[in-house]
Amino acid sequence: MRAKRKTGKFRWRKWIPIFIMMAPGLIYLFINNYIPIFGLVIAFKKLDFQAGIWASPWVGLSNFTYLFKTPDAMVITRNTILYNLAFISINTCLSLAFAIFINDMKNKLCKKIYQSAVLLPYLMSIVIISYIVFALLSPDKGMINNSILEPLGKEPVSWYMEPGYWPLILIIVNAWKGVGYNCLVFIAGIAGIDPGYYEAAQLDGATKWQQIRFITLPCLKTTIITLTLLNVGRIFYSDFGLFYQVPMNSGALFDVTNTIDTYVYRSLLQLGNVGMASAAGFYQSLVGFTLIMICNFIVRKVDRDSALF
């Protein structure tokens, strides 16, 4: 009996240093993630800066009623979801194709160069990317107006005033920036396929297309599904930089560039409308959480190891 208690005590003493080491990380998560989660109650309050979050008066659902009465609610939901769907499908197809191309090459140097090139844009900040986009699209100095449209005898376009072009522009910029990463994921996946399959297929006289269709794609199925589901889980979140910085916060484009994240930012810090911002933020957190849970649940069924928990 006594001996048992002693070992019990001994065990706890042993774990104290471990808890001390874990503490900074746990405290940081509390500050950075848990306090804001409790802070979500602000969506049901009218913020009084003097009184602080906790002492501000409750207003029930009125922030939400206001938000969903505006046409904005519909526009930002539509934009966030549709852009994400476009990004997921286009980026997956492109990066899969590039990964298959790159993997097929025998020349090591070429492989390396291509792999590096696709990754390069992924590593650059969105601010620099917006500078590049501006160099291409600037109405008076941009390369597209000056070096492509003018020689063709076409009228220059004021890109930052014409919403019609932006869905395409944003999809291109996002693919340009994001494909490299997914491509590396698929290359890692293809590298794991047993080369014996291909040798056997070649002996049987399978064409290249048949090898892709019946070996590469089926072997990558789990990776593709997992990656897609994890992205679908995040369909209610958007890349703030892409939608804010790349269109240069241009008011004429809001109809096609406003997503939940840019809306929350503008309402909170540019218009000072905390009520609307917090209602939209709460809406995003709640629906986002539900979607992540659903998708993660499916991922668990497909590939246990890739699930978030």
Add this chain to the structure above:
Amino acid sequence: MKSKDQKIFTVISHVAMILVTICAVLPFLLVFISSITEENTLVLNGYSFFPEKLSLYAYEYIIMNGDKIFRAYGITIFVTVVGTSVNVMMSSMLAYGLSLPKLPGRRFFSFYVVFTLLFNGGLVPTYLTYTSIFNVKNTIFALIIPTFLMHTMNVLLMKTYYSGNIPVELLEAAEIDGASQFKIYGNIILPLGKPIMVTMALFSGLSYWNDWTNGLYYLTGYEGEKLYSIQNFLNKVVTDIQYLNSSQVGANSDILAKLPTVSVRMAIAFVAMIPILILFPLLQKYFSKGISMGAVKG
């Protein structure tokens, strides 16, 4: 022997990938070429890969008058170094704890960590927390602490690495020899976990270097401007230009005179890219490593 079919496919792959490579790389070349284009040529003919006149004026200007730019660059370096070091240490200590199978309350702690991936308070409460409880507004902490000091995903990757690559027998042996837990961490976990530490440090360093959102949210007015990182500085220049374009004042000469010219702007952008270009081979190597270790979810 290669079949005809295989040959055609190889040709198609090379053609496609050469086009992709050009598309990926040329825009960065455009930034560099614009930065060494003579200003008048830029204003008259616009951005071009083959400018009529070259000039190193932009770089001279940065060296001679670039106090603000150097300051911003210095702040970016400081924030990146401090943020990354704290991030990696904090994450690895937490990950080490979580990786121990016998840790009391392991399920609770794992849930506590993973839950932050699933549920997110979003910008409004985060902003209010940092500004009203912790008062980080217009301090250097604003650039370091919010969001980037720890990435839950990285903690989980490190945890997986530690449980897969550090033999439990080794830890037990060290314990029997009487080594304290801190010693075990310092003498066994840190050296053996070096590959994952380097990978995480590069990921974190990259996100600090490229971050402009913390500065956008938490730095305001004249006070905040002094703490701008290089990305915030670049962003501010764009905002000023837009302000000039939108306001009817037009020749608001005060702001106009202070604005960097087009070539100088591109030169600053290029200078901000240099560290990433230099570290690129390393970054690429460790990105591939990170992905094969399971960073798919990132």
